[in-house]
Amino acid sequence: MYVVLVYDMEAERTQKMLKIGRRYLTHVQNSVLEGEITEGDLPKLRGEIEDLLKPGESVILYELSSDTLLDRTVYGDDPAEDSRFL
Amino acid sequence: MDRNYHVFSAGRLERQDDTLRLVTEDGEKKYIPVENAEAVFLHGQIDYNTRLLSFLNKHGVAVHVFGWKDYYAGSLMPKRGQTSGQTVVEQVRAYDHPDRRLKLAKAIVEGSIHNMRTNVTYYAGRGHDFDEVIEDIDAAGERLESVTDVNEAMGTEATARKAYYSTFDAILPEGFRLDRREYNPPPNELNSLISFGNSLVYANCVSAIRATALDPTISYLHEPGERRYSLSLDLADLFKPVLADRVLFRLVNRNQIGLEDFETELGSCLLTERGRKTYGKAFEETLERTVEHPRLNRKVSYQYLMRIEAYKLKKHLLTGEPYEPFKRWW
Numbered sequence: 001m002y003v004v005l006v007y008d009m010e011a012e013r014t015q016k017m018l019k020i021g022r023r024y025l026t027h028v029q030n031s032v033l034e035g036e037i038t039e040g041d042l043p044k045l046r047g048e049i050e051d052l053l054k055p056g057e058s059v060i061l062y063e064l065s066s067d068t069l070l071d072r073t074v075y076g077d078d079p080a081e082d083s084r085f086l
Numbered sequence: 087m088d089r090n091y092h093v094f095s096a097g098r099l100e101r102q103d104d105t106l107r108l109v110t111e112d113g114e115k116k117y118i119p120v121e122n123a124e125a126v127f128l129h130g131q132i133d134y135n136t137r138l139l140s141f142l143n144k145h146g147v148a149v150h151v152f153g154w155k156d157y158y159a160g161s162l163m164p165k166r167g168q169t170s171g172q173t174v175v176e177q178v179r180a181y182d183h184p185d186r187r188l189k190l191a192k193a194i195v196e197g198s199i200h201n202m203r204t205n206v207t208y209y210a211g212r213g214h215d216f217d218e219v220i221e222d223i224d225a226a227g228e229r230l231e232s233v234t235d236v237n238e239a240m241g242t243e244a245t246a247r248k249a250y251y252s253t254f255d256a257i258l259p260e261g262f263r264l265d266r267r268e269y270n271p272p273p274n275e276l277n278s279l280i281s282f283g284n285s286l287v288y289a290n291c292v293s294a295i296r297a298t299a300l301d302p303t304i305s306y307l308h309e310p311g312e313r314r315y316s317l318s319l320d321l322a323d324l325f326k327p328v329l330a331d332r333v334l335f336r337l338v339n340r341n342q343i344g345l346e347d348f349e350t351e352l353g354s355c356l357l358t359e360r361g362r363k364t365y366g367k368a369f370e371e372t373l374e375r376t377v378e379h380p381r382l383n384r385k386v387s388y389q390y391l392m393r394i395e396a397y398k399l400k401k402h403l404l405t406g407e408p409y410e411p412f413k414r415w416w
Contacts, residue, residue, distance in 0.1 A: 026117070041121050086108050
């Protein structure tokens with residue numbers, strides 16, 4: 001399963017969301033993460049997001065059943081390039 | 087599915103924000119999502135501390151270290167999730183029982199010969215004349231049926247492998263010559279590629295065995311060695327033709343790896359960092375490739391096939407269900 005996660009948090013709390021996201025996904029831009037996630041990890045991630053959020057903050061999770069359905073075009077440098085080969 | 091991460095640069099791997107972070111020598115920071123990591127392969131010079139190790143242990147992530155000249159240096163394995171004294175007892179019993187050991191050793195050689203043969207017939211179908219080689223491989227396969235000890239089984243495997251390697255020169259372009267298989271250190275480009283691929287297969291088999299309660303040091307075809315995880319050598323033999331060799335053929339024939347991706351010095355020839363990266367990438371893509379499994383009735387990745395092999399072996403040891411070696415069926 002491929003997901004794109006975008007979030008909008010209180011300015012001093014953005015780090016908290018980023019910290020959770022980085023454990024599962026690749027950080028590609030400010031407040032945006034994406035990547036492959038297993039069906040088992042997805043509910044874990046969802047739970048952690050729900051526990052963290054305060055009123056007025058939001059997280060949007062876009063899900064695709066696989067990255068083959070994804071048409072992804074990057075202009076400029078791709079921050080997710082070679083994310084498995086460091 | 088959990089993935090392998092490869093670190094080629096030099097730097098420091100650390101625990102940061104409850105996940106893994108690599109800080110390279112020039113200060114660049116890169117994160118590895120710990121929740122979907124199966125293993126981290128270290129090819130460069132990496133510092134780490136015990137805090138990182140306990141963290142990896144907690145998340146069940148293995149570290150495979152490749153040292154000087156790409157040589158597999160060892161693995162830092164997470165604590166066993168599976169322990170079963172019974173499995174180990176049965177594993178040793180099967181090793182100690184000459185008939186049972188021979189049967190397992192023969193099964194592994196049978197699978198290994200089958201998988202080498204599939205590669206040869208594939209390339210025979212693409213305009214190469216490999217009739218003689220196929221005859222030699224088949225002859226080795228027939229001889230296997232009548233062997234009476236493990237050494238002989240090893241011998242037939244070696245005969246088949248020799249015939250198999252003789253096709254490499256024809257399959258690969260000018261410049262890539264095997265002459266003969268040598269390692270520690272590999273003397274030429276092709277030997278070096280084979281070694282690198284085999285060591286990746288070996289490390290992945292180590293991870294697969296670790297997922298079961300099997301003891302990686304008790305093996306059937308190879309003699310239980312003192313330093314190596316010899317059970318991993320047994321399993322790796324089945325997968326080398328399907329994983330390592332196919333990746334090698336593809337990359338070299340499509341010119342994605344060329345002679346300029348090697349460094350030669352003092353009788354050894356090794357892949358450059360760029361070469362290892364190219365190979366590693368193609369290898370990981372292959373591990374993720376899936377195929378319909380006839381008995382499980384679902385798609386499984388090539389990586390999972392290694393896991394299945396360990397499960398089958400364990401099941402055989404515990405229940406006596408016949409062990410059918412992995413044979414490429416597609």
